[in-house]
Amino acid sequence: MIAALKTFTDRLLGRGDATITVPSFDGALKPNQILEKAEIVAQFDAPEDLATDGKALYIADGATLRRLDGTATAEVRRFDRPISALCCMPDGGIAVALDGREVQVFATPAAPSPTVTFSDASMLAINALAPGPGKTLVATDGSSARPYRQWVHDLMERGRTGRVLVLDLESRSIRTLASGLAYAFGVCAGGNDLFVSESWRHRVVALGADGSQRTVLEHLPVYPSRLSPAPSGGFWLTAFTARTQLVEFVLRENAYRRRMMAEIDPEYWIAPKLTSGQSFLEPMQGAHIKTMGVVKPWAPPRSYGLVIRLDADGVPLYALHSRVDGVNHGVVSAVEMDGALFAIAKGPGRLLRVRLAGIEQELRA
Amino acid sequence: MSDDIILALRKATKLYAGVPAIENVDFELRRGEIHALVGENGAGKSTLTKVMAGVVALTSGKMEVDGVEATPRTPLEARHLGIAMVFQENSLVPTMTVAQNLFLGQEKFYNRLRGIYIAAQQFLQSLNFDVTPTATVGLLGAAKKQMVEIARAVLHEAKVIIFDEPTATLTPEEKKYFFDLVRDLKRRGVSIVFISHALEEALILADRITVLRDGKHVVTDDAAKFDRARIVQAMVGRDLSNTLYGLRKNSVRPAGARVLTVQNLKMAPMVKNNSLSVFAGQITGVFGLVGAGRTETFKIVAGVLKRDFFHGGEVILHGKSVRYRVPAPAVRAGIAYVTEDRKVEGFFETMSVARNIYLGLLAKLPGGRFFLSSREAEKVGKTWVERLKVRATGNDIKVVELSGGNQQKVVIAKSLVQEPDLIIFDEPTRGVDVGAIVEIHELIQRLADEGKAVVMISSYLPEIMALSDRILVSRQGKVVEEFSALDATEEKIMYAAVH
Numbered sequence: 001m002i003a004a005l006k007t008f009t010d011r012l013l014g015r016g017d018a019t020i021t022v023p024s025f026d027g028a029l030k031p032n033q034i035l036e037k038a039e040i041v042a043q044f045d046a047p048e049d050l051a052t053d054g055k056a057l058y059i060a061d062g063a064t065l066r067r068l069d070g071t072a073t074a075e076v077r078r079f080d081r082p083i084s085a086l087c088c089m090p091d092g093g094i095a096v097a098l099d100g101r102e103v104q105v106f107a108t109p110a111a112p113s114p115t116v117t118f119s120d121a122s123m124l125a126i127n128a129l130a131p132g133p134g135k136t137l138v139a140t141d142g143s144s145a146r147p148y149r150q151w152v153h154d155l156m157e158r159g160r161t162g163r164v165l166v167l168d169l170e171s172r173s174i175r176t177l178a179s180g181l182a183y184a185f186g187v188c189a190g191g192n193d194l195f196v197s198e199s200w201r202h203r204v205v206a207l208g209a210d211g212s213q214r215t216v217l218e219h220l221p222v223y224p225s226r227l228s229p230a231p232s233g234g235f236w237l238t239a240f241t242a243r244t245q246l247v248e249f250v251l252r253e254n255a256y257r258r259r260m261m262a263e264i265d266p267e268y269w270i271a272p273k274l275t276s277g278q279s280f281l282e283p284m285q286g287a288h289i290k291t292m293g294v295v296k297p298w299a300p301p302r303s304y305g306l307v308i309r310l311d312a313d314g315v316p317l318y319a320l321h322s323r324v325d326g327v328n329h330g331v332v333s334a335v336e337m338d339g340a341l342f343a344i345a346k347g348p349g350r351l352l353r354v355r356l357a358g359i360e361q362e363l364r365a
Numbered sequence: 366m367s368d369d370i371i372l373a374l375r376k377a378t379k380l381y382a383g384v385p386a387i388e389n390v391d392f393e394l395r396r397g398e399i400h401a402l403v404g405e406n407g408a409g410k411s412t413l414t415k416v417m418a419g420v421v422a423l424t425s426g427k428m429e430v431d432g433v434e435a436t437p438r439t440p441l442e443a444r445h446l447g448i449a450m451v452f453q454e455n456s457l458v459p460t461m462t463v464a465q466n467l468f469l470g471q472e473k474f475y476n477r478l479r480g481i482y483i484a485a486q487q488f489l490q491s492l493n494f495d496v497t498p499t500a501t502v503g504l505l506g507a508a509k510k511q512m513v514e515i516a517r518a519v520l521h522e523a524k525v526i527i528f529d530e531p532t533a534t535l536t537p538e539e540k541k542y543f544f545d546l547v548r549d550l551k552r553r554g555v556s557i558v559f560i561s562h563a564l565e566e567a568l569i570l571a572d573r574i575t576v577l578r579d580g581k582h583v584v585t586d587d588a589a590k591f592d593r594a595r596i597v598q599a600m601v602g603r604d605l606s607n608t609l610y611g612l613r614k615n616s617v618r619p620a621g622a623r624v625l626t627v628q629n630l631k632m633a634p635m636v637k638n639n640s641l642s643v644f645a646g647q648i649t650g651v652f653g654l655v656g657a658g659r660t661e662t663f664k665i666v667a668g669v670l671k672r673d674f675f676h677g678g679e680v681i682l683h684g685k686s687v688r689y690r691v692p693a694p695a696v697r698a699g700i701a702y703v704t705e706d707r708k709v710e711g712f713f714e715t716m717s718v719a720r721n722i723y724l725g726l727l728a729k730l731p732g733g734r735f736f737l738s739s740r741e742a743e744k745v746g747k748t749w750v751e752r753l754k755v756r757a758t759g760n761d762i763k764v765v766e767l768s769g770g771n772q773q774k775v776v777i778a779k780s781l782v783q784e785p786d787l788i789i790f791d792e793p794t795r796g797v798d799v800g801a802i803v804e805i806h807e808l809i810q811r812l813a814d815e816g817k818a819v820v821m822i823s824s825y826l827p828e829i830m831a832l833s834d835r836i837l838v839s840r841q842g843k844v845v846e847e848f849s850a851l852d853a854t855e856e857k858i859m860y861a862a863v864h
Contacts, residue, residue, distance in 0.1 A: 027644060
């Protein structure tokens with residue numbers, strides 16, 4: 001009774017659990033424009049994920065797998081469905097998730113047919129792949145309710161059906177390591193654990209081999225996505241968009257949200273986006289974003305670009321930003337290769353390159 | 366003097382207690398022009414306009430209106446000269462109606478209320494102002510109040526209207542309306558002076574812009590010849606080579622644990638959705654111009670002020686959400702706030718140094734004490750007087766008898782005796798002599814070296830840059846930018862602080 005009363009007063013006054021607040025970008029997440037000013041290596045129609053074997057960079061672009069050769073990209077192979085996740089295997093092979101529903105593993109990137117195919121009916125939104133311990137592959141399945149392309153629907157429905165799957169390449173079996181995650185989106189091995197980003201809970205968790213969970217990083221001001229290892233230790237964590245109080249508010253207003261989802265074009269929902277500023281029909285305009293006609297970088301972001309450098313324990317060291325006034329938003333994947341960080345800004349469809357020499361010293365100062 | 370000049374100040378100097386607020390400032394206002402005055406806090410903008418409006422008198426120099434020397438000693442005298450000022454905090458009587466406010470001071474022996482309302486209605490309509498003359502002023506929004514102020518100035522046939530931060534409280538739509546209004550006044554031949562921290566507004570609206578810095582005239586030029594960068598450069602371009610702040614930092618302390626997080630804090634109208642963090646072992650400098658909401662934010666953290674009742678945001682101390690309604694629990698939780706207004710909030714001026722410091726210690730104790738020990742008070746006072754080098758002839762000396770610098774040290778000692786983890790210094794060296802400034806700066810640095818989380822709010826950019834490890838820039842109620850002390854420049858900080 002007392003708990004119910006407290007919940008009611010908290011909701012009324014906006015306190016306790018009902019406090020609608022968003023952490024700020026400060027400390028290690030201090031804003032800069034490094035990602036916005038990054039070199040644009042290539043432009044794609046539908047870039048999705050990156051992977052590297054240490055020698056070459058592979059890019060998932062719609063249904064096409066491409067390889068970056070210097071400054072030019074070459075088509076490696078083409079699939080019948082869009083690629084939703086990509087990873088290079090330690091033995092030189094490559095794994096791809098197709099439309100979030102099927103995972104195919106190839107002995108080499110150009111191999112004519114897959115050596116293993118995982119096609120379970122429960123797989124719906126496979127959005128990240130990473131080599132696991134032994135001969136396994138680890139996948140995050142963002143949602144069991146919505147396909148990958150409908151991630152925003154899953155957020156608005158407050159989805160809690162994400163899973164981490166272990167795909168055994170030898171036995172060809174699938175094991176669920178964790179379930180009930182609020183949109184699992186990104187996985188990377190770290191020590192004896194698997195680091196998994198849980199987008200809708202704005203955190204990164206470490207999963208033990210037995211499925212036990214430990215929160216590594218929480219209260220992020222963004223929705224975290226894919227993770228990749230940094231050669232010098234630690235990880236790169238991307239964030240495809242940032243949180244705002246308005247979206248947090250909408251996520252608490254169930255009746256409003258249901259009606260918005262039923263009646264409004266998803267393009268104009270009060271929801272995060274991978275790109276913004278395209279239409280006058282968008283929510284969050286005017287004085288929220290502009291002062292005297294100038295888009296202010298510190299305005300509440302409808303879309304945002306961010307890559308966070310984490311140490312081996314998951315503590316943020318520094319971050320690369322494309323702020324509200326920028327365009328390199330919707331960063332869904334980043335990998336480090338040859339002293340540079342390559343990142344996909346899905347909003348404008350760009351492959352970006354940031355030379356890392358000196359950046360760490362500059363940003364950690 | 367050209368006929369074109371309606372108002373001029375020649376070698377205008379105004380001293381407050383011997384300290385110049387403006388010094389040898391030459392200023393000319395042309396007939397029918399919009400003239401923007403810009404500069405950071407303490408640049409002398411308000412003093413200059415107050416001189417024009419008869420609120421303060423010049424110490425030396427002269428003022429000319431229409432080529433004739435004039436020295437208005439009161440706002441009424443200025444009004445008779447055709448000069449009216451619209452203050453940021455408007456000067457209307459909130460309990461009276463719009464019409465009554467308009468005709469305030471012009472009442473006849475017998476006033477027919479209906480007649481006043483009709484006259485006000487006709488006059489407001491002639492200005493195309495959508496304000497009801499019978500409405501009570503206290504119930505009007507900021508924009509409408511401003512309209513009434515402007516209408517009153519026009520009614521008094523002002524040839525010069527001075528606006529002090531006119532758009533600070535306006536919404537974007539109201540601002541647009543205000544700009545149209547100012548342009549309309551210009552068409553009527555009224556000359557406008559307006560103070561603004563919003564550079565884009567100055568650039569869009571003004572015909573000419575004057576930049577002041579540290580009470581001195583820096584530059585006056587056509588607005589078309591300025592851009593944002595040139596104004597900012599003029600605002601901050603000091604030569605500090607021979608001053609206390611001449612040396613740049615070449616290293617900063619690394620951030621320790623996150624001590625304080627403020628998330629979406631609100632306290633209307635000063636704090637608007639403010640978010641920031643403070644880390645142990647660092648000095649976090651907080652810079653902002655007047656109205657930036659810095660002091661209010663940290664007063665909320667320290668329990669001196671209360672955030673909004675509904676959806677007021679969150680204050681997280683050491684990872685735990687806290688809400689202090691009075692300062693005592695904040696003090697017990699390890700937060701010390703060293704006030705910017707020491708005479709009002711900092712100490713009991715007729716009590717001794719030792720007792721003032723002892724009071725700080727008592728505030729930390731839960732429930733206070735029934736019996737107080739004079740001996741303990743003397744001991745605590747002596748310890749801190751020595752530690753902070755307070756120059757007092759004895760512990761019994763009253764705080765009011767100390768110099769400004771030593772008074773400030775007593776205020777600091779009163780906070781440090783509480784052994785806080787988070788110390789918030791609000792304008793720590795305001796009104797303090799140079800020797801004491803150096804000592805206070807050393808103390809602040811020492812506290813950060815000891816691992817304390819230190820916040821230093823200051824309006825003086827060189828001080829912020831000399832002491833801070835990280836710099837937060839606050840503007841219109843929220844932190845908008847963060848810089849490392851290594852890559853911050855005065856221009857960058859000011860660029861973020863103005864809007």
